[in-house]
Amino acid sequence: xxxxxxxxxxxxxxxxxxxxxxxxxxxxxxxxxxxxxxxxxxxxxxxxxxxxxxxxxxxxxxxxxxxxxxxxxxxxxxxxxxxxxxxxxxxxxxxxxxxxxxxxxxxxxxxxxxxxxxxxxxxxxxxxxxxxxxxxxxxxxxxxxxxxxxxxxxxxxxxxxxxxxxxxxxxxxxxxxxxxxxxxxxxxxxxxxxxxxxxxxxxxxxxxxxxxxxxxxxxxxxxxxxxxxxxxxxxxxxxxxxxxxxxxxxxxxxxxxxxxxxxxxxxxxxxxxxxxxxxxxxxxxxxxxxxxxxxxxxxxxxxxxxxxxxxxxxxxxxxxxxxxxxxxxxx
Amino acid sequence: xxxxxxxxxxxxxxxxxxxxxxxxxxxxxxxxxxxxxxxxxxxxxxxxxxxxxxxxxxxxxxxxxxxxxxxxxxxxxxxxxxxxxxxxxxxxxxxxxxxxxxxxxxxxxxxxxxxxxxxxxxxxxxxxxxxxxxxxxxxxxxxxxxxxxxxxxxxxxxxxxxxxxxxxxxxxxxxxxxxxxxxxxxxxxxxxxxxxxxxxxxxxxxxxxxxxxxxxxxxxxxxxxxxxxxxxxxxxxxxxxxxxxxxxxxxxxxxxxxxxxxxxxxxxxxxxxxxxxxxxxxxxxxxxxxxxxxxxxxxxxxxxxxxxxxxxxxx
Numbered sequence: 001x002x003x004x005x006x007x008x009x010x011x012x013x014x015x016x017x018x019x020x021x022x023x024x025x026x027x028x029x030x031x032x033x034x035x036x037x038x039x040x041x042x043x044x045x046x047x048x049x050x051x052x053x054x055x056x057x058x059x060x061x062x063x064x065x066x067x068x069x070x071x072x073x074x075x076x077x078x079x080x081x082x083x084x085x086x087x088x089x090x091x092x093x094x095x096x097x098x099x100x101x102x103x104x105x106x107x108x109x110x111x112x113x114x115x116x117x118x119x120x121x122x123x124x125x126x127x128x129x130x131x132x133x134x135x136x137x138x139x140x141x142x143x144x145x146x147x148x149x150x151x152x153x154x155x156x157x158x159x160x161x162x163x164x165x166x167x168x169x170x171x172x173x174x175x176x177x178x179x180x181x182x183x184x185x186x187x188x189x190x191x192x193x194x195x196x197x198x199x200x201x202x203x204x205x206x207x208x209x210x211x212x213x214x215x216x217x218x219x220x221x222x223x224x225x226x227x228x229x230x231x232x233x234x235x236x237x238x239x240x241x242x243x244x245x246x247x248x249x250x251x252x253x254x255x256x257x258x259x260x261x262x263x264x265x266x267x268x269x270x271x272x273x274x275x276x277x278x279x280x281x282x283x284x285x286x287x288x289x290x291x292x293x294x295x296x297x298x299x300x301x302x303x304x305x306x307x308x309x310x311x312x313x314x315x316x317x318x319x320x321x322x323x324x325x326x327x328x329x330x331x
Numbered sequence: 332x333x334x335x336x337x338x339x340x341x342x343x344x345x346x347x348x349x350x351x352x353x354x355x356x357x358x359x360x361x362x363x364x365x366x367x368x369x370x371x372x373x374x375x376x377x378x379x380x381x382x383x384x385x386x387x388x389x390x391x392x393x394x395x396x397x398x399x400x401x402x403x404x405x406x407x408x409x410x411x412x413x414x415x416x417x418x419x420x421x422x423x424x425x426x427x428x429x430x431x432x433x434x435x436x437x438x439x440x441x442x443x444x445x446x447x448x449x450x451x452x453x454x455x456x457x458x459x460x461x462x463x464x465x466x467x468x469x470x471x472x473x474x475x476x477x478x479x480x481x482x483x484x485x486x487x488x489x490x491x492x493x494x495x496x497x498x499x500x501x502x503x504x505x506x507x508x509x510x511x512x513x514x515x516x517x518x519x520x521x522x523x524x525x526x527x528x529x530x531x532x533x534x535x536x537x538x539x540x541x542x543x544x545x546x547x548x549x550x551x552x553x554x555x556x557x558x559x560x561x562x563x564x565x566x567x568x569x570x571x572x573x574x575x576x577x578x579x580x581x582x583x584x585x586x587x588x589x590x591x592x593x594x595x596x597x598x599x600x601x602x603x604x605x606x607x608x609x610x611x612x613x614x615x616x617x618x619x620x621x622x623x624x625x626x627x628x629x630x631x632x633x634x635x636x637x638x639x640x641x642x643x644x645x646x
Contacts, residue, residue, distance in 0.1 A: 085587060089574075136634040139587060141399075142578050146629040153623025263401075263455055276449040308466035315459025322452045323442065 032273040032285030038321055039292035046299050058298045063184040064249070066294035068242055070187045072261045073268035073286040074194055075238035079140075080269055081198075082231045083211045083278040086140050090148035091239045091265050094125050095258030097151050098240035099247035100158040103165050111169050115244060122240025125151060126233035133232075134225060152255075159255055165248045173248035183245060190238070195283040207231065211278030268293060271321050292321075349583045349599035352632045356606050364613050374492035379560065380605040381484070381497045382407070383575060385553030387583075387601040388505050388594065389546040390576035395509070396522045396542050397588050398443065398450035402458035403550055404573035406432070408566055409465040410554025415474025415564035422477075433547035440543025444536045458573070465566035472565035476558045484559030502598040509594055518542050523591075578629060579604050603632060 047055040072091055079088045098118040106114030125147065132143035164170070175182050198204035209217035210227050218224045242261075247253035270276055271292065272285025296317055300310040360376070361368045367376055386407055393400040410429065418425030439457060443450050488496045509515040520528045521538035529535050553572070558564055581587075582603060583596025607628045611621055 132630060135637075136630065137637050138630065138633045139581055142574075142581055142629065142633060145574050145578070146626040146633070149626025149629070150623040153620045153626075156619045156622075263458070267452065267455055270449060270452040270455075276451060306467075308463045308470070311459045311463030311466060313463075315456040315461075315463065318456030318459065319453055322448050322456070323446050 032282040032288055034321060034324065035272050035285050035288030035292050038271075038317075039288050039295060042292060042295040042299060046295065046302075049299075050302065054302075058295065058302070060181070062291055062294045062298065064181045066290045067181070067183045067187045068246060068261070069264055069268050069290035069294060070191065070286055071238060071242040071245070072265040073272065073290060074191060074283065075235035075242075076265040077269045077272075077274050077281050077283070077286055078194070078198075078207070078231045079235045080266075080274060080276065081207055081211045081278050081281040082228050083214055084276075086228070086231075086278065087144065087266070088129065088232065088235045088239075089141060089144040089262060090125060090129060090151060091235070092258030092260075092262045093148040093151040093155060094122055094236055094239035095243035095246060095261060096253065096255050097125070097155040097158065098122050098243035099253030099257060100155055100162065102240075102244035103163060103247050103253050104158065106166050106169065107163050111166055115241075118240045118244045119237050122236035122238070122243075123233045124236070125240075126236025127229070129236070130229045130232040134229075155255055159253075162252055162254075164252050169248045170251065173245060183249070186245070190241075191283050191287065198281055198283065203227065203230070208279050208281070211275075211280070213279075264293065267318055271318065293318075346584065346593065346596065348636060349593075349596040349603065352582060352635050353599050353603045353606070355635065356603055356610060356628070356632065360606065360610050360613065370490075370492055374494065376606055376609045377492065377494035377498075377602065379557075379608075380494040380602050381501075382553045382557035382560065382569070383572065383579070383601045383605055384498050384501055384598050385549045385556060386569070386572040387576045387579040387597050388501065389549035389553065391505075391580050391583075391585060391592050391594065391597045392509075392542045392546040392549065393450070393454075394522075394577075394580050394585055394587060395519055395592050396440075396539050397525075398454075398539075399577065399587070400454045400546060401451060401573055402454040402461055403546070403553075403576055404570040405458040405461035405465070405566075406436070406547070406550045407554045407557065407569035407572050408564070409461040409468075410551045411558040411561075411564040411568050412465040412469040412474065412554075412566060414480065414555050414558040415476060416468050419475055419477050429551050433544055433551060436547030436550070437540045437544030440546075441536050441540040443543075444539040462566055469564060469566060472563060474564045476562040480555060480559040481562055484556055498598055498602060502595050505594040505598070509592075514541075519592075522588075575604055576601070578633070582632060604629075607632065 079086050101121050102114045102118035105117040129144050133140050206222040210224050214224050268289040272289035274281045413428050518538045579600035580597045582600030585592040
């Protein structure tokens with residue numbers, strides 16, 4: 001029924017023999033390793049420049065705020081894996097809308113109802129995105145962008161009379177268990193769940209198959225369209241969860257709290273080693289890439305670099321990592 | 332019906348689609364505001380069309396090789412910032428900076444091909460670089476437009492409003508270069524069938540570098556024309572152009588894969604989107620829903636494709 005081996009061998013055709021480090025890493029079938037090399041490198045630079053205690057603090061902060069990159073990255077990863085062209089640009093607006101809805105409903109009906117309402121909104125957006133793509137045959141990049149405009153307007157109408165999230169939720173979101181922030185634990189649990197979903201379930205194997213060759217997957221009996229639909233709904237739900245947690249940590253939902261995550265969600269997925277053309281995902285790479293990007297940003301902040309310099313360095317790093325990691329195996 | 336006839340029909344529909352969507356958006360405007368159907372009315376309606384047309388053609392050049400440029404918006408902003416600062420203070424330095432930007436663009440194209448890396452991520456990183464450079468040049472909104480530039484952009488053409496004349500000229504030049512010249516055919520082949528092309532002995536690196544360089548040139552033109560219209564610049568001036576340009580190319584009948592693009596279609600597509608934005612101003616809707624209406628119009632216009640194209644075909 002569910003044999004991962006042929007699929008995996010199809011995903012990475014024999015790479016040309018190379019003796020370089022890049023070639024070795026590629027032959028290891030560990031495209032995620034690059035992001036960790038980067039993250040550890042930046043971590044070591046931090047430690048050598050600022051000393052261990054400050055570096056430790058930076059890493060702990062990364063575990064709170066870098067976690068949001070992981071969350072948005074996971075949703076985006078699923079969408080990107082479902083095949084060339086699939087992408088979800090509605091993530092930032094879903095974050096804003098779900099944050100608003102979550103906080104409003106929590107004030108009225110309790111924390112769990114708030115989470116449920118926000119997640120429902122996220123799933124609904126995902127379904128709408130899928131329908132735009134499937135029924136109206138609009139390319140995903142434009143479809144999710146257009147829907148994000150509409151969601152933004154809905155979020156604006158919801159933004160009036162915004163209160164702070166319930167104190168209990170705020171305390172939980174900023175709390176720690178055994179020194180590890182709760183948020184990092186939530187992201188960890190979700191990551192494990194998604195890794196299991198991707199690698200050990202029929203749905204996950206089907207998703208990889210659809211991403212590699214939708215026609216072959218369809219002939220093999222994978223329900224291609226149902227898989228794609230679920231992927232967009234999952235991405236919406238994860239973005240919604242991110243929105244509520246972000247509102248909890250920052251003391252209330254704002255309209256622009258998700259804006260920076262649009263480009264970052266794509267960056268962490270691809271730097272993490274997930275194949276842009278779909279069909280091969282890596283959860284652990286999303287963590288590596290998120291830590292890498294967050295630590296880099298933190299180091300530049302600590303160095304007191306201006307916004308311009310920080311942005312340039314950030315961009316060059318992204319390009320450098322991609323160039324170093326090198327090409328897609330199949331064209 | 333033979334396959335050949337089907338292809339012909341598809342081609343004709345593809346060419347008709349952008350015209351059709353432009354008419355669909357123009358008719359309600361003329362009905363709501365008959366005054367717009369005049370020299371000045373059209374001039375106002377299409378005021379911002381020229382920079383968007385340039386940005387769309389830049390995106391089109393990149394889409395021709397099956398890539399996507401997520402940095403064009405920030406590149407246009409950077410070009411405008413260079414125009415508003417260096418080009419005024421030290422014209423030669425400004426020109427040199429703009430040329431350097433174009434060369435950098437071409438180099439990135441070569442790099443993408445050479446390392447066969449995904450364009451989306453590289454241009455994503457590039458967008459941070461452009462924005463950073465723009466912030467360094469112009470930390471807060473300001474600067475001035477060179478006088479010749481503002482003069483050029485506010486030039487009143489006889490009979491037909493200037494933006495229309497400009498757009499037609501740009502489309503004509505673009506069409507001849509990309510669709511009619513042998514160099515154009517060669518670079519389009521890079522998107523259509525890269526393997527055949529490299530077997531034939533043509534350099535993929537060169538084609539990609541050329542197309543990215545062309546995108547850079549159009550990006551610079553877009554930034555300068557935008558600066559001529561707004562007379563001041565800002566590092567976030569044109570960020571929305573990135574997605575607007577992709578939408579315009581698709582609206583114009585272009586495809587993400589296969590080097591299948593249409594210059595005329597893309598120009599019409601960008602004009603349609605410009606008009607759609609002006610359309611909202613006439614409707615008197617609440618500011619809350621302004622953005623949402625943009626999305627709705629984008630969806631409505633793009634869904635026209637379903638009506639015109641054969642539906643249900645599995646890719």
